[in-house]
Amino acid sequence: xxxxxxxxxxxxxxxxxxxxxxxxxxxxxxxxxxxxxxxxxxxxxxxxxxxxxxxxxxxxxxxxxxxxxxxxxxxxxxxxxxxxxxxxxxxxxxxxxxxxxxxxxxxxxxxxxxxx
Amino acid sequence: xxxxxxxxxxxxxxxxxxxxxxxxxxxxxxxxxxxxxxxxxxxxxxxxxxxxxxxxxxxxxxxxxxxxxxxxxxxxxxxxxxxxxxxxxxxxxxxxxxxxxxxxxxxxxxxxxxxx
Amino acid sequence: xxxxxxxxxxxxxxxxxxxxxxxxxxxxxxxxxxxxxxxxxxxxxxxxxxxxxxxxxxxxxxxxxxxxxxxxxxxxxxxxxxxxxxxxxxxxxxxxxxxxxxxxxxxxxxxxxxxx
Amino acid sequence: xxxxxxxxxxxxxxxxxxxxxxxxxxxxxxxxxxxxxxxxxxxxxxxxxxxxxxxxxxxxxxxxxxxxxxxxxxxxxxxxxxxxxxxxxxxxxxxxxxxxxxxxxxxxxxxxxxxx
Numbered sequence: 363x364x365x366x367x368x369x370x371x372x373x374x375x376x377x378x379x380x381x382x383x384x385x386x387x388x389x390x391x392x393x394x395x396x397x398x399x400x401x402x403x404x405x406x407x408x409x410x411x412x413x414x415x416x417x418x419x420x421x422x423x424x425x426x427x428x429x430x431x432x433x434x435x436x437x438x439x440x441x442x443x444x445x446x447x448x449x450x451x452x453x454x455x456x457x458x459x460x461x462x463x464x465x466x467x468x469x470x471x472x473x474x475x476x477x478x
Numbered sequence: 479x480x481x482x483x484x485x486x487x488x489x490x491x492x493x494x495x496x497x498x499x500x501x502x503x504x505x506x507x508x509x510x511x512x513x514x515x516x517x518x519x520x521x522x523x524x525x526x527x528x529x530x531x532x533x534x535x536x537x538x539x540x541x542x543x544x545x546x547x548x549x550x551x552x553x554x555x556x557x558x559x560x561x562x563x564x565x566x567x568x569x570x571x572x573x574x575x576x577x578x579x580x581x582x583x584x585x586x587x588x589x590x591x592x593x594x
Numbered sequence: 595x596x597x598x599x600x601x602x603x604x605x606x607x608x609x610x611x612x613x614x615x616x617x618x619x620x621x622x623x624x625x626x627x628x629x630x631x632x633x634x635x636x637x638x639x640x641x642x643x644x645x646x647x648x649x650x651x652x653x654x655x656x657x658x659x660x661x662x663x664x665x666x667x668x669x670x671x672x673x674x675x676x677x678x679x680x681x682x683x684x685x686x687x688x689x690x691x692x693x694x695x696x697x698x699x700x701x702x703x704x705x706x707x708x709x710x
Numbered sequence: 711x712x713x714x715x716x717x718x719x720x721x722x723x724x725x726x727x728x729x730x731x732x733x734x735x736x737x738x739x740x741x742x743x744x745x746x747x748x749x750x751x752x753x754x755x756x757x758x759x760x761x762x763x764x765x766x767x768x769x770x771x772x773x774x775x776x777x778x779x780x781x782x783x784x785x786x787x788x789x790x791x792x793x794x795x796x797x798x799x800x801x802x803x804x805x806x807x808x809x810x811x812x813x814x815x816x817x818x819x820x821x822x823x824x825x826x
Contacts, residue, residue, distance in 0.1 A: 625762060625763075628762050629759055629762055629763065632755055632758050632759045632762065633759065635755045635758075636752055636755035636756055636759070639748055639751045639752035639755050640752055642748050642751075642785075643745055643748045643749065643752070646741060646744050646745055646748065647741075647745065649741075652789050652790070652792065652793035652797060653793065653815055653816070653819050655789055656786055656789055656790060656793075656819045656822070656823065657819070657822065659782055659785060659786040659789075659823075660786070660819075660822040660823060660826040662782060663779060663782050663783070663786075663826040664826050666775055666778060666779055666782070667779070667826070669758075669775060670772055670775040670776070670779075673768050673771055673772055673775075674768070674772060676768065677768035677769065677772075681768060699769055700769070703769050703772045703773070703776075706772070706773065706776040707772065707775075707776060710776040710777075710779040710780050710783070
């Protein structure tokens, strides 16, 4: 199952499969918007390489890095909100250890975002 | 005075050129390293697009975003250190309003990094 | 109702009352632990005043500020996890606009933490 | 020398002494302002304890934590700017290994702030 292969955190197949579907519904709606934003972020990464190659002024490069970091954060916060609204809520309604696992997993993802 | 014009984002060629030389010496040494790291970051941005296209699990996408944010931060901290060691130190030794302007500019860049 | 008086975000009385109780159950369990950690943080704030009064070395003061910031973040992440596990889950199970409001509110709190 | 006892990073007595004086001059000017801000932060820590004791709504507590974190960051950025303008600049003008050590130390403090 591709989601499990690509996963960075352990979660059971069942929960993952179940959540994969919900998660997909979570951001499928504005998938194009996320892709557009990520393509822009990819472009910012290329722009930074150009600035370094052309020995652009450090401070200007740092300004671009800050802008790119903010753009990444906004994508993360959007995905997290989608995840809570779909995957976590569905697991909560279903209840049981699955719900607990999803909440723990979401809290760990939030901690990584706050600390990064 | 060119450096005063030469604030964080826009500044004339001259001010830029003036600091550019120092700044260039700052990161020219490990320019290839910065380019390698920025290409990897660009690759992470493409990887995120793939994950969204393939409806990968939200949490796994968020994990990748956190890793990418940390990589960007490390590049910014390296560039900032180079900038302090070369551009700011040279301006400090030269003294005058130029030195003050460079310090103010560096402090503003640090504030943007801390807040982003 | 005191919770409404102290609230920084608008939420209906009912939802708030309902959630206040759950939220309380959320952290009541380890309330003493939170209080202990917050008293330690208060002590760090007093320690910083002492360091400034005694003209302690800037870098050492900054090291203490970083430690204090991390301690505050840990408290916030703990409270947020409690909030998701109790208040948000209960609202999700109850469903309706209340659930949506709680999720939106939690997402906004997460965004404030990530950006601060 | 108290600064050496209280230091979190090793630096030679001489350099430290030399820097301690400058660093002091660095923030002595607006020392009262820093103390006022730190007393307010201490008050915020006490306010948070009261909110937990009174079972205040989690989200409202988190809002206060975010405000307190921002206030701490502002103090850190002010102290860092003072440190660069005085201690680091003086070391840079003096030159030698002392200057390098001060720059490395400042860069490490910036990294701690960016990552906390």
